[in-house]
Amino acid sequence: MTELLPGTARTLYARTARAQRDGRVPGLVAGVVRGGGLAWSAARGDVAEPHRDVAHRLGSITKTVAAITVMRLRDEGRLDLADPLEKHLPGTPLGDRTLGQLLSHMGGATSESPGGWWERTPGTTLEGLGLSPADAVLAPARRFHYSNLGFGLLGELVARARGRSWVEVARDEVLLPLGMTRTTPRPVAPAAQGFAVHPWADVRQPEPEHDAVVMAPAGQLWASATDLARLGAFLLGDTGDVLATATLEEMCLPSGIDPGDAPGWSSYGLGVQVRRVESGATLVGHGGSMPGFLAGLWVDREEATGALALANTTSGLDGGLPAALLADVREAEPHIVDAWRPSASPVPVELLGPWYWGPSPYALRAIPGGLLHLGGLGRPGRASRFRPGPAGTWIGMDGYFAGETLRLDPVALNLATFVFTRTPYDPAAPVPGGTCEWR
Template sequence: MTTSQELLLPGTRRALLHRIAVAQAEGRTPSLVAAVVRDGRAVWHGSRTSVDGHGPDENVQYRIGSITKTFTAVLVLKLRDEELLDLGDPLEKHLPGTGAGEATIAELLAHTAGLAAEAPGPWWERTAGALRPELSDVLGEQPFLHPAGRRHHYSNPGYTLLGALVEKVRGSSWEEVLRREVLEPLGLGRTSAHPLAPHAGGWAVHPWADVMLPEPTEDLGRMAAAGQLWSTTGDLAKFAAFLVKGDDRVLSAETVREMRTPAAPAEAADVVDGATYGLGMQIQHRDGRLLVGHSGSLPGFLANLTISVADDVAAVVLTNCTSGPTLSAVGADLVRIVAEAEPRIPEPWRPLPEVDADVLELAGQWYWGTHVFALRLTSDGGVSMGPLSGGGRRSRFRANGDGTWTGLEGYYAGELLRAVRRPDGSVSHLDLGSFVFTREPYDEGAPVPGGVDPEGWRGIG
């Protein structure tokens, strides 16, 4: 019988083990556990040193800190998909009286609401949540540091507001809604708001001596939606697969793609390798690879979830120290090792089972002025359009069922593509958000805005 460990080549498995061994040794952390996901399932698990005297496996819980925010974002997007709210709604519409109601739900998800990074009062990560039972204890008298919508400024209180929004709309606690609507459908039985045995203890490692100090484990109370959760590499591997392909019991593939789409730039001082933020997900370019996911930290714990959608590879790394190895770098390296050593084998090409002759007629080259574009039919029934060579605007388009298509990405996201036909049914041109694409450069038979010089193309004598 083939085990998950045998789904990778021996050389790849050794390289993965070497990477986490270096991270644990050089990062001086009591234990480190990792998993790699490919094709929607865990294909490797590794750990270094021990928890309670034995090596941690994929079922040992660690605190995951701000990866909790991605779970909270899933709950909010689920409300949107059920048409219970709109991302453009101001918070006040659904959760009145917070003092931060002018911020939109989308701004809160993308950390562009202008709210403070932390809650007022004592250091909230190390203070019992019972001391801040109200939203006013989390926001303070002046919750805004910046104008809403003007800049990316990471905000833990912002996700506290989103957790309260979920509670208001659903009429249940954030923890209960999360369990019922995400954890149970996805089979994440080892993810919880409070630790369940077996779990790691959190430690601080002295910076100048090889000694440790146990860290307190506080219930975050009102701040729970920003960082409360405990989980395992086994559960987070399943969650990573969901964030790639979706699950209609929770969110569609289109909605999780929306979560992975940049919604805000990173703060200028924090930009590393082009980092941005989506809707509850961190996004960065590293070593030529687009990576999405989230990191997390709380006293005694560090966590990271890294996904390369293009490679269909994800990595989960968890450790129980306050400061130690840079887990975002470790996660990126685990993804790179697998993607480079065992590159994804593409699905075999197969012809379409059927094709609409009117759509097939549109395939081929088109001109936007003198720029050459190619329109291709895609296997999902849509079309794609982009420059025939080199860079430039390109997008996939979803068929609307009425002879038009809607752009899914880039400059043309949300824009309408349609074929304009003459009275005899022949195609005159393509209209893409008012831009005219013709079969010939500045086709004189098409209605090019501004007209085409009647003398046509010429040289200079």
């Protein structure tokens, strides 16, 4: 990994120190991820040294690890994201919700599990939760509704598919293969003590810690800054043998929102949050909170940089600290992209260039990675990237034409039901409805 320049490090440390003071955080660890690990880190307050190794409760960042365990089963062909939960975990009142809906918080499951406040109550089994129809609070696929219960159910699905507990599956299939040896379901020394800080006085009291059992996939894990940085490197593309790169890309696609809209949106992929911040950067990661702890891990994939924060307080820390650290690094030490180099076009060059959807101009381009891009030429238009598909076809990866099939022909491009021609309404092309003379 590449260390940051002294001036950049001072800026980051000053921001971290201010966040710790203003948030009245007993202890705060912050870090920047570049080159596969921690390129910079610092601690303020009562964090023991070496601060990189002190475990903190991750809260909902655990959901990203839980999603990885589900996606591994999908990639093995053991399940499909369109499968209803009932197919793999029968007997719940949410059986008609698909696995993809639960992963993206579009399943309409209640936000919390029934019974006592699960974040402060010793956990139980799935049967012990006593689920009822009241735990389906919204119709599926209608709107985003964050659900801890949904991830508890997904973790139980993984446990039953693998024949052992979810924490064992996560350890053996995700954490250890990534080298995250300081990530555990319960605190292992050195570990921070979680505190609640009084809202009107500078006093504090310790918060309890427990085993959440079936709700563990929603927020159980503890990790050091070094290990959390490794998860950040994973989100930046260093997936090792844990997931295929294409599966990670799928996880990072936002659900229920058009990423071409104006800046300032927030969405959810599959086990990860996706945000476009005021600067226009799109960040992928997750925030987390449990009694006594706040955490955040966000990566800017375009800048190949991530940032994290671990705090031992129930409330008070501004959740925007990782994004602010990323903005500082982008300003002071922007990522140097790889040099452009010529590469062979994945299709005959004669097929590239201007095409027209009716009178609207578009351009078909070859882009790095053996992909194609179709988008408006000189004016806004529907845009998508395409990857090779079967029998010479191309499949939309994002944008309006995501999942659609593009067929190339010297006379016309066929995309869904659209016909793109070399000239506006080319009479030589098979344009539905025919064409007539321009006048």
